[in-house]
Amino acid sequence: MSITFIHTADWQIGKPFASLTDETKRARLSGARLTAIAQLATCVTAHQAAFVLVAGDLWDSITPTKALVSETLHAIGQIPVPVYVIPGNHDHGAMGSIWHQPFFLKEKEALSPNLQVLLAAEPLELEQVVLLPCPLLRKHESTDLSQWLRDPECYHNLGNKPRIVLAHGSVSTFGSERFEDDEELGSSSANLLDLTRLPMDELDYVALGDWHGTKQIDAKSWYAGTPEPDRFPKGEAHDQGNMLLVRAERGKTPEVNVLKTTSISWQRQSFHFAGDTSFDAFENAMETWLGKRVNQDLLQLSLRGSLGLEALDQLLTRLEVYESRLIRIKLDNQVLPDPTAEELDSLGQSRQNPLLARVAAQLNILIQQGGEEAFIAREALKQLYITNKAI
Numbered sequence: 001m002s003i004t005f006i007h008t009a010d011w012q013i014g015k016p017f018a019s020l021t022d023e024t025k026r027a028r029l030s031g032a033r034l035t036a037i038a039q040l041a042t043c044v045t046a047h048q049a050a051f052v053l054v055a056g057d058l059w060d061s062i063t064p065t066k067a068l069v070s071e072t073l074h075a076i077g078q079i080p081v082p083v084y085v086i087p088g089n090h091d092h093g094a095m096g097s098i099w100h101q102p103f104f105l106k107e108k109e110a111l112s113p114n115l116q117v118l119l120a121a122e123p124l125e126l127e128q129v130v131l132l133p134c135p136l137l138r139k140h141e142s143t144d145l146s147q148w149l150r151d152p153e154c155y156h157n158l159g160n161k162p163r164i165v166l167a168h169g170s171v172s173t174f175g176s177e178r179f180e181d182d183e184e185l186g187s188s189s190a191n192l193l194d195l196t197r198l199p200m201d202e203l204d205y206v207a208l209g210d211w212h213g214t215k216q217i218d219a220k221s222w223y224a225g226t227p228e229p230d231r232f233p234k235g236e237a238h239d240q241g242n243m244l245l246v247r248a249e250r251g252k253t254p255e256v257n258v259l260k261t262t263s264i265s266w267q268r269q270s271f272h273f274a275g276d277t278s279f280d281a282f283e284n285a286m287e288t289w290l291g292k293r294v295n296q297d298l299l300q301l302s303l304r305g306s307l308g309l310e311a312l313d314q315l316l317t318r319l320e321v322y323e324s325r326l327i328r329i330k331l332d333n334q335v336l337p338d339p340t341a342e343e344l345d346s347l348g349q350s351r352q353n354p355l356l357a358r359v360a361a362q363l364n365i366l367i368q369q370g371g372e373e374a375f376i377a378r379e380a381l382k383q384l385y386i387t388n389k390a391i
Helices: 021-046 066-077 100-109 274-288 307-323 341-348 354-369 370-388
Strands: 002-008 052-055 083-086 115-117 130-134 162-170 205-210 215-218 221-223 242-249 255-260 265-274 299-309 328-333
Touching: 002 021, 021 066, 021 242, 052 162, 052 205, 066 100, 066 115, 083 130, 205 242, 221 299, 265 274, 274 299, 274 307, 299 307, 307 328, 354 370
Parallel strands: 002 052, 052 083, 083 115, 130 162, 162 205, 205 221, 265 299, 299 328
Antiparallel strands: 002 242, 215 221, 242 255
16 A cells, blocks of 8 residues: 655754845745745645655754744644654754743644654554654764664564655765755764665665755655755755655655745856946846846856946946845856946046046056956956046
8 A cells, every 4th residue: 555745854944044134034034934834735735645754853943932833833733634753953852952842732732733743763653654763862963863773673563554764864875975055054974874774675765854955865765855945056966945745655666756845046146247248148147047036036146257347337236236136145246347448548538637547547557467466456447437437
């Protein structure tokens, strides 16, 4: 008998996004993580999933605020099937953490009785499936929490139901590939999982959490990734913003389909200016990447090449517009000033300000000579042009 369910992980509700200084934009990102729960409820209904597995890090910390706890549990309560969750490294299950607090326990019963937290490494036999949880009870574990699944005794009397593992951490064949960025700094030396030592014939699916991109590890083991991206992508392998629809059956390879759930885009783009004539091409590229959307995108943008002084001033003005529209623009602007002949003439022949003309001429000489001083001279000439324009 087969069973269909949804595998998700790394919601990290309450993530602060401290790199954003605008409080409204931080709230936009945080709110999207709660909205993802509503998207999950829609997926459950659309695909007739029997239950939901959350493979760790439902919250971003072990002490979310009471208001956030209530809001999260209310959203989970709208999911029309049971939801099973294990603690991850961000919301580990040590005594005193959220999972043991009286307020959480009362609100769970009142708002989301469909939620069940799995804090013990022991089989949980349900009507149609057996769950084999590997919960994190501390932020960093030096031992492999899946090692209890190596014991043949734990599979006795489990019958012919599909057997599903829940675990949170880095698999040993993948740990060296992990990376962190400025959105989240951490260590990959703890919470290692050695799936190669598990009796895979006894298991039908391994639902993993911790890696924030969707990734298949072997025929039966998958990272779901985070349902809402929380960092800029670093290659095609880092596929964020998904949940997994899984169809498992005892003794068979599971069928896994990726469900796209993201509502906010995180993009990495680059553009090279080859003179003023490429400015329109840049505008067209930005239109392609962002359209007319407002407060829905984060963009890591790398700019190279050169522009005339007037075009460079226009670029800075356009970047101010994009900064207002985007949740965040992480800009690496290395565009060099390259004055046109007309711009140099307008500075060098300034009758109203002979001193400005002489300075512009000297800067142009340095630019023509090249070297390190040429870069400084270009920047100085740009500022001189902008100042003269404003007078």
